[in-house]
Amino acid sequence: MIRMTLADVADAVGGVLDLARSDTRDTIVSGMVDTDSRLIGPGDVFVAKPGDVTDGHLFVPAAVEAGAALALVEHHVDAEISQIVVPDVVQALADLARTVVARAREIGDLRVVGITGSNGKTTTKNLVQRILQDEGETVAPRNSFNNDVGAPLTMLRVGEGTRFLVSEFGADTGGMIARLAGLVTPDIGAVLMVGLAHAGGFGGIEATQRAKTELVQAIRPGGIAVLNIDDPRVAAMAEVAAERGVTVRWFGRGPGAEVRAEDVEVSAAGTTSTIVVTDGSGERRMPLHLQVLGEHHVMNALAAIAITRELGVDPEDAIARLATVQIAERWRMQPLGSERVRIINDAYNASPDSMSAALRTLAQITEPGQRKVAVLGAMSELGEAAGEEHDRVGLQAVRLRIERIVVVGRDARRLFLAAIGEGSWDGEAVFFETSDEAYDYLMTELRDGDRVLVKSSNSAGLRHLGDRLGESFS
Missing domain, CATH: 3.90.190.20 (Mur ligase, C-terminal domain)
Structure with a gap:
């Protein structure tokens, strides 16, 4: 997290600051923020989230023992640590994330990428992270941190030197992506596909399409939407982008994609294809070899190349970095x-x-x-x-x-x-x-x-x- 005073944190979350004896309102906190006391270290911020099985407030003493500097709580806990009392710690997480990302934008040249889709979010996030980490400090979710808790926790890892924040946005109800993406107003938003994943929660594939469109609606004016030209439901989001003054970049297998794949072949050794990148000067053709198994991961690679191209990464460099990725994620192919x-x-x-x-x-x-x-x-x-x-x-x-x-x-x-x-x-x-x-x-x-x-x-x-x-x- 960027450096903030306890008073600044309290203002950001709209909470009541309850100081420990050794702290003042101007005491600085800059550690990691987490809801798991087992992951807390010296100087970190512990969020005492109530849960279905247990209550995070019970673990405030453990967080203190681990060296936590601050606790976000919904009621005062008898522990020697400064606490900020809020009505809802999950909402406080979101409010703090919004403030941290906004301040990081003011301090440096932070660029924010948002990724959603019925499938492929985590793999694409990992591929984008692999490409960008050679360009500068990159923050991306651990595992599939893409919900009301995980997404803000990822955003709160942003520091003064962070150049890129890659956010993955999942949803099981309408409005969730709008809420999460609205915390960071991405510079680039990528929609991979609209399918039946979570369709039961949304109420059908049309509702799923509306939910994924929320990311395009959250992109800041002048930003870029990276869309799958092969998926008609995703391609239709170009109209929404145009209404918001957002530029569209296309990826896919079909004609019209500015980053596309040809001659895809799959074997036990991985997936090979020819990547064709089109710009004002014509076409560039480059071989891609993915160690990651599965033809479908070529689409994720195309999205990653298209996203990072808009951040100044030459596609040839992006392809070379993708070739080093051995697995998409644990338990994924x-x-x-x-x-x-x-x-x-x-x-x-x-x-x-x-x-x-x-x-x-x-x-x-x-x-x-x-x-x-x-x-x-x-x-x-x-x-x-x-x-x-x-x-x-x-x-x-x-x-x-x-x-x-x-x-x-x-x-x-x-x-x-x-x-x-x-x-x-x-x-x-x-x-x-x-x-x-x-x-x-x-x-x-x-x-x-x-x-x-x-x-x-x-x-x-x-x-x-x-x-x-x-x-x-x-």
């Missing part, structure tokens, strides 16, 4: 195991689009003589579309000639039934209630040369099954 039995653990998130892309990747990286094995769990938050979309995945798995389809969890049973109905019988498709049962089966079933995809939503918990299999076959 993460190779585990060994060449004998390769496990691809992609079980952190799942939507119909990402499930389809992962299955296609499994088919593409499996060579003759090797078996394709898909270990699949439920896709969450699809609302009324859940049954139909699980059916679709089961049908696709069969049509891709996946030799073993292992379905885990009661919420995914319809996927199994769809595979059976499409002709995957005689042991080709099996169903298990629990991950332990699936693990026991796979340990007897898997053989040399198998390529195994583990894919589900986070709530299904198959990422741990993927880790377990990876360790067993390492």
